[in-house]
Amino acid sequence: MTAPIRVLICDDQVLVRTGLVTIIDAQPDLEVAGECGDGEAAVDLAGRLRPDVVLMDVRMPVLDGIEATRRLAGARVPRPAKVLVLTTFNLDTYVYEALRAGAAGFLLKDAPPAQLLHGIRTVAAGAALLDPEVTRQLVGRYAARIRPVDGAPRDIPLTPRELDVLRLLATGLSNSEIAADLQLSHETVKTFVSRILTKLDLRDRVQAVIYAYRQGLVT
Structure with a gap:
């Protein structure tokens, strides 16, 4: 049997983490490797647990998700982690920076469970994931910057x-x-x-x- 995909959940909202844990642990090919509520803890846990995918919120205390992503998946990281950023439209100002930091992709926080699970599996397999709606928002607002x-x-x-x-x-x-x-x-x-x-x-x-x-x- 193939080993399950191990996921680290990083979000400062307990209810969000609980929901993600419930969705992920219900899948036979996925398991929650750990969870935390700030970016610094995410970097520490990812280093110790070596998850296959890190689900990363953007706005978190102590260390935000963008800097945490940079430390885990940046260009200078010897063994970059696969980070899937979870965002909302009112946080799309951070999406471009998260991608530059090394994120493998991003999804909306209110994406259906099936889309979230597909995203985790896609990133774990080594492919990038771009939520089309968020991409269009990003493009429309930040094309001049890029x-x-x-x-x-x-x-x-x-x-x-x-x-x-x-x-x-x-x-x-x-x-x-x-x-x-x-x-x-x-x-x-x-x-x-x-x-x-x-x-x-x-x-x-x-x-x-x-x-x-x-x-x-x-x-």
């Missing part, structure tokens, strides 16, 4: 079709949605995404989104 000042695309080593896929990916579309839009198969889109990440030396879809906006590929 794009280069001159707004001019640089020399990008991608084919025209790969650029099409990257532009759609940057708006928060899933592989299936991209496939439908470009009239391609799901597997073909998956291959394109893999090539894009390899050519641009990007870790995951999260970095691809930030890259696309910094290069001025999406308006």
Whole structure:
């Protein structure tokens, strides 16, 4: 039997943690490795427990979720953790910084349980997860911050079709949605995404989104 995916829950609201524990522990392939209510404790527990996925709230006492994510999953961390940030629309000002800090993705706190569970499994498998609605909010409000000042695309080593896929990916579309839009198969889109990440030396879809906006590929 495959070992269950171990999840560390970090949220300063006890009721939220209790709900997450209930949802996760009810799944045969998931288990709660631990829980805590502030970012400093999250960093400590993650170091000791080595969970497969860290569910991270953004606004917490002692150390906020963004800095905790940076310490767990930043570019200079030897063994980065897989951090899934939970956010709400009124906290979307923090989403971009969380992604820059190294988060593997983000979901809304009021996402249905099935979507949350899918997110945990997706991140545990090594893929990034972008909630489309939050991505659109992020893009609409912060595109000017992410794009280069001159707004001019640089020399990008991608084919025209790969650029099409990257532009759609940057708006928060899933592989299936991209496939439908470009009239391609799901597997073909998956291959394109893999090539894009390899050519641009990007870790995951999260970095691809930030890259696309910094290069001025999406308006």
